[in-house]
Amino acid sequence: SSRKCSPRSGCSEGRALPAILSWLLPLNVPPPCSACRTATVWKNLNPFWGEEYTLHLPMGFHSLAFYVLDEDTIGHDDVIGKILLSKDWISSHPRGIDSWINLRRVDPDAEVQGEICLELQVLEEPERRMLHCHVMEARDLAPRDISGTSDPFVRVSWDGHALETAIIKKTRFPHWDEVLEFDLEKGVPGTEAKGSLVSVEVWDWDMVGKNDFLGRVEFSLDALQMSSAKGWFRLLPFPTTEEDSGGKLGALRLKVRLAEDRILPSMYYQPLTELLVESILFPAEEDVSPLALLEEISSVESRQDVATKLVKIFLGQGLAVPFLDYLALREVTKTTDPNTLFRSNSLASKSMEQFMKVVGMPYLHEVLKPIITRIFEEKKYIELDPCKIELNRTRRISFKGSLSEAQVRESSRELLRGYLSDILESIVGSVEKCPPIMRVAFKQLHKRVEEQFPEAQHEDVKYIAISGFLFLRFFAPAILTPKLFNLRDQHADTRTSRTLLLLAKAVQSIGNLGLQLGHGKEQWMAPLHPFILPSIARVKDFLDKLIDVDSESGELLGVPGGLSGIREGYLHKRKAEGLHRLPRFTFKKRYFWLSSETLAYSKSPDWQVRSSIPIQRICAVERVDENAFQQPHMMQIITQDGEGQLHTMYIQCKNVNELNQWLSAIRKASICNECMLPSCHPGAFRGNRWTCCLQPDRTVRGCSRTHSAVTLGDWSDPLDPDAEIQMVYGQLLLARDKLRSVQPWGKDPDAGLVLEQEKRQGTHAQRGTEPPPHGNLQDSTEWQQAWGRKETYCRGASRIITCCEGPWIFLLAPATMEAHWLGDR
Incomplete structure (x- = not known):
């Protein structure tokens, strides 16, 4: 089984920051490479970000760090805390x-x-007795x-004595292979050697100034006398007593x-997947x-x-529409009441x-991105609310001085109508661009x-049901916060x-088919009503x-194996070949497509x-x-040809978020490959x-070790059926007490938890007369004999038990072996 740890972190806002340009950098340790970066909020001591990230971290991670920095146009950014x-x-x-x-002060020795x-x-x-340190x-x-490198050496200390290794210059992956020995009989006079600590410290040597601390490990001499210590040890900072x-x-x-899951191979989740699929294909008369x-x-x-995981589960099954x-x-x-639908x-x-x-994010980008980009570039001053108009801001609009309030409202109305007209034209002309499965x-x-609601007075309800999703929950939020929909980087x-x-308010009014126009508190939006009302017929x-689409065509994107196109966009690539020194400027701009079968690229889309x-x-x-090519935000894709030879393609992304999105997508697409390497070089082979x-x-x-999916998770990630069904299973497991009270089996509330009562004839021929008993099953064999062959699948925190000749599924807590009947398989 595999283990998955996914912290979801969101930064809403900051306050009283001692800087004017702020951005946030969540890091995961080890290694403390940046996992994601917020946008920069310019000239603000109380910034608002409102950004959310899902990180896929290794189970061995031990901390999550958030750094706030002051962005500098020239030079390095300053760390605030x-x-x-x-x-x-x-x-x-x-x-x-x-x-x-x-926020706390950043101590260099703690980093x-x-x-x-x-x-x-x-x-x-x-x-004599010797302490042997290899x-x-x-x-x-x-x-x-x-x-971007260090000049590391190791200092081993014991009982006042210290020995050092050689200095390895310009590397973060040094090889020493040196043996340092201490005579345990020669301690410092007046001290007791027994029970003392052996300290192993790594330092960065500097020709000028003091050396920089890189980390340390401590060992108890008593423990070493009982058994040796060998292996990889995580470097730790010096103990700190820093106060808030x-x-x-x-x-x-x-x-x-934090969501922490143990994920098993697909076969272990098959019974629960079948149960979910059957509830769609053969819905029960009673809603259970x-x-x-x-x-x-x-x-x-x-x-x-839950909704996100279910959507991806049924996309993978080809049953998203059902x-x-x-x-x-x-x-x-x-x-x-149709008004509450x-x-x-x-x-x-x-x-x-x-x-x-x-499934619709590429469609959204094609419809809205050109218009959103133009709005960002033009930076027009627009305001309709008389309480918020600032006349002094309008001097840039006219060389004749400040405009009157009426002139500002008129100018704003015309600008809004122009933008709104372009948005509406793009939307109503996008029928063929919309993914068939959405249609x-x-x-x-x-x-x-x-x-x-077949009645004549409810004629508009069928339109509002669709526009409520497409306009109110899709287009309008993307217009309001384009960065959260990847329409903008900032x-x-x-x-x-x-x-x-x-504009988002106007699009919402159009999506509501104008039913609420004139009834709200924002009467100052009235200048747009003459445009909104004629637009309703077009919508x-x-x-x-x-x-108006063939119902079968929608399943083209819902086939098992995931979405046909996982991710695409421009990147800069360089493919390393031969043993010669790499030229300095060899990165070419290429357009990449990632699907579940191939990673393709060309000069343009x-x-x-x-x-x-x-x-x-x-x-x-x-x-x-970064020091490999003196370029940031780079990744490598190592492939194996038919003859077993390895080839490396180096790719540069425009920022850390894009880097992690591509890393995540490609890793998940290739997670089942049998040729995955356990280690690789994070640098490049240059200068021999x-x-x-x-x-x-x-x-x-x-x-350096390779990783699996220690990156960002977003809407463009490939389908991961095992992780998705595990999340659903976890929800059922957490709510087993509530399930027992909601749907008991028979008259005995402890008999089990019915998830589905099978109505079809002939399926229960081998059921038997009673389900397995609830309670302690550690020594019980009666139900096993009555129900035939038993299969137990270990799941870490819980177990799934399926009776292959019976139609029920159980949850077992291994500590108590308590069975919970979840329902028909």
Whole structure:
């Protein structure tokens, strides 16, 4: 099995920061490479970010750090302060952390990373006792020099004595292979050697000034006398007693939640997957399906996660449209007032919203990005609210001085009408651009609403049901916050943000088909009503064309194996070939496409000739040290040809977020490859040696470990059925007590938890008369004999037991062997 740790971190805002240009950098340790970076908020001591990230971290991670920096146009950015959250502290808050936390000063000696390989043992000789310390190598050390490397050496101390290794210059992956020995009989006079500590410290040598600390490891001499220590050890900082700064450096409001899962191979989740699929293909007469119960037991906070995972599960099964149709039918039949239809955060509403993000984001970009880009570039001053008009801001609009309030409102109205007209033209002309699977889903939604509300007075309800999702939950939020939808790299400034807000309000009014015009508090939006009202007929015509689609065509994107296009965009590539020194400027701009089968690239998106790499040939996808090419945000893709030869392609991304998004996507697409490498070189082979470990042999074993998916998670990630079904299983497991009270089996509330009552004939021929007993099954064999062969699948925190000749699924807690009947398989 594999283990997955996914902290979801969100930074809402900061306050009282002693800088004017602020951005936030969450880091995961080890290694402390940047995982994601917020946008820069310019000239603001109380910045608001409102950004959320999902990080996939290794189970061995021990802390999560947030750094706030002051961005400088020239030179390095200045570090304002940091917040360090330990894994144990985050785990102690199962519902997550949501609070203001004071920034602390960044101590350079505390910024350590990496590991060191050592062997320490006490050798007993006839006349003396020796401490034998074999210093082999280190990896991922912190870069302390301007070149992005260090000049490391090791100092071993015991009982007042110290020995040092040689200095290895310009590397973060040094190899020493030196033995340092201490005579344990020769301690410092007046001290007791027994029980003292052996300290191994790594330092960066500097020709001028003091050496820089890189980390340390301590060993108890008593423990070493009992058994030797050998292996890789994580470097730690010096103990610190630094107190909270009391808010002098400012504070951040953070929301952090940790989800820790053990994920098994697909076969272990097959029974639960089949149960979910059956609830869609063969819905029960009584609403007791797993999906119905999932909505009942899921909290408001977790419902979006549940919806996202279910959408991806059914996309992988090719059943996304039936799944959404099932949820829509449930909600529509329960709704008596059409004005409240899909207005709540129900599982149906959240699932449709997440579905649009998963399959419709390229469509959204094609429709809105050109217009959003123009709004950002023009930076027009627009305001309709008389209470917010600042006449002194309008001097730039006219050379004749300040404009009157009426002139500002008129100018703003014309500008808004122009932008709104372009947005509407782009939307209504995008029928053929909309993914077929989205169109089919909307067609089914239209059908269900029309069947439930056939009356003439409810003629618009079937349109509002679709536009409520497409306009209110998709287009309008993207216009309001384009960075969160990857339409822009930076947040909008105050002026542009106000323009986007007014446009989003107008698009919402259009999506509501003008039903609320003139009834709200914002009467100052009235100048746009003459444009909005005539647009309603065009929107209805657009929706009619949108759902005029063959129902079968929507399944083109819903086939097992995931979305056909996982990610695409411009990158800069350089393919290393031969043993010659790499030229300095060899990076070419290319357009890349990543699918579940290939990674392809060409000069431009419409270029006919493409080069491609089969996904199954990828052996590793890793970061590249900045000093390898003196370029930031670089990664390498190592592939294996048919003859077993390895080839490396170096790629540069425009920022750290894009780097991690591509890393995550390619790693997940290739996660099942059998040729994956355990190690690689984070540098490049230049000047007849590796820039990382300085080894002269091009074919030498990699000096750094490879990783699987220690990166960002977003809407463009490939489908990961095992992780998604595990999350659903976790929700059921957490709510087993609530499930027992919601749907008991028979008259005995402890008999089990029914998730589905099978209605079809003949399926239960081998069921027997009673389900397995609830309670302690450690020594029970009666139910095993009655139910035939038993299979037990270990799941770490819990177990799934399936009776292959019976139709029920159980949850078993291994500590108590308590069985919980979840329902028909």
